Amino acid sequence: GQQLNQSPQSMFIQEGEDVSMNCTSSSIFNTWLWYKQDPGEGPVLLIALYKAGELTSNGRLTAQFGITRKDSFLNISASIPSDVGIYFCAGQLVWGNEKLTFGTGTRLTIIP
Amino acid sequence: EPEVTQTPSHQVTQMGQEVILRCVPISNHLYFYWYRQILGQKVEFLVSFYNNEISEKSEIFDDQFSVERPDGSNFTLKIRSTKLEDSAMYFCASGDRGLGSYNSPLHFGNGTRLTVT
Numbered sequence: 001g002q003q004l005n006q007s008p009q010s011m012f013i014q015e016g017e018d019v020s021m022n023c024t025s026s027s028i029f030n031t032w033l034w035y036k037q038d039p040g041e042g043p044v045l046l047i048a049l050y051k052a053g054e055l056t057s058n059g060r061l062t063a064q065f066g067i068t069r070k071d072s073f074l075n076i077s078a079s080i081p082s083d084v085g086i087y088f089c090a091g092q093l094v095w096g097n098e099k100l101t102f103g104t105g106t107r108l109t110i111i112p
Numbered sequence: 113e114p115e116v117t118q119t120p121s122h123q124v125t126q127m128g129q130e131v132i133l134r135c136v137p138i139s140n141h142l143y144f145y146w147y148r149q150i151l152g153q154k155v156e157f158l159v160s161f162y163n164n165e166i167s168e169k170s171e172i173f174d175d176q177f178s179v180e181r182p183d184g185s186n187f188t189l190k191i192r193s194t195k196l197e198d199s200a201m202y203f204c205a206s207g208d209r210g211l212g213s214y215n216s217p218l219h220f221g222n223g224t225r226l227t228v229t
Contacts, residue, residue, distance in 0.1 A: 033217055042116075042203050042220035043155060088155065099145065099168055100218060102155040 002027040004089055004103035012109045019076040021087060021106040029091030032065050032072040033100065037086045046087075047074070076108075084110050116221035118204050124227045125194055133189045133224045135204030144187045145205040145218065146179065148172065155203065161187065194228045201225050 006023045013019060023032070031050055035043035047058050049065035049072060056063055062075045076083055089103040117136045125131050137144050146158040159169040161179050178190045187206075191198055205218040 035220075040222070040225075042205075042222045045217045045219070048217045090155075099157040099160055099170075100147075100155075101157070102147075104154050 002029075002091065002093070002101045004091055004101055006087075006089055006103040006106050008106060009104070010107040010109065012111055013079055014111050015079060015081060017079055019079055019083070019108060020073060021108075022071060022073040023089030023103045024071045025091060026070070027091075027093075028069040029093060029101075030069065031092035032063075033090045033092070034061075034063050034072070034074045035088045035090060035102075037088060037105075039085075043088060043090075079108075079110060081110055084108055116204055116206055116219050118202075118221035118224050120224060121222070122225045122227070124229065127196055127228055128193050131191050131194055131226060133191075133202050133204075133226070135187045135189075135221055136185050137187055137204065137206030138208070138219055139185070141206035141208045141219075143167075143207040144179075144181070145207075146189045147203045147205060147220075149201040149203065149223075151200070158189075158202075191226075194226075196228050199226055199228045 004023050004025045033048050034046045036046055037043045046061055047056050047063040052065055052069050053067050054065045060077045065072055072089055086105045086107050088105050090100040119134045123131055144161045147155050148158050149155045157170050159173045159179055160167045176192045180188050201223040203223045204221045207218045
């Protein structure tokens with residue numbers, strides 16, 4: 001089956017720093033999504049990407065859908081304490097309500 | 113903002129017992145899903161459900177699992193005879209658009225933590 005590999009697995013940064021993480025796949029996906037998961041909660045959608053090459057922002061978050069459709073990155077600018085959590089990329093093979101394949105996750109920790 | 117709600121938040125059961133996990137999807141959504149997350153691992157797809165039938169299931173979703181939409185609002189996951197390895201967070205999700213439509217990202221509930229002892 002399809003696999004999504006995220007890197008880095010974990011990040012330790014200071015408040016105010018910018019963050020960059022990415023997701024790669026051996027398979028093509030037609031939709032890329034980025035979710036954040038806080039402890040004990042379900043994934044919350046951050047950004048959805050629908051076209052190859054698309055660059056989308058949501059506040060301090062920016063994500064891009066790679067031209068090859070096999071990768072995506074997420075950037076967070078000027079990190080704040082509430083950014084702590086696990087970030088998952090997820091891909092859909094087709095648009096619409098197709099199942100999601102989740103990445104392995106990037107755990108973000110902010111050092112005081 | 114409407115949300116997906118799941119009950120209970122935590123379920124402890126003995127191996128071999130049946131459990132039913134409950135979900136109330138967002139009211140105008142038509143597509144329903146269950147995902148599973150073993151502690152410390154990624155979220156894995158179990159099953160999708162549309163028009164009162166399963167549209168896709170993963171190899172995890174074996175004969176011990178079943179789903180049902182018993183009325184207009186609830187969506188349930190039943191595990192007939194639980195095993196130790198069924199211990200995980202189970203997330204329900206729902207979506208509102210059909211195949212070929214944009215802008216239909218899934219909305220997830222906060223999950224039910226199932227502990228099998």
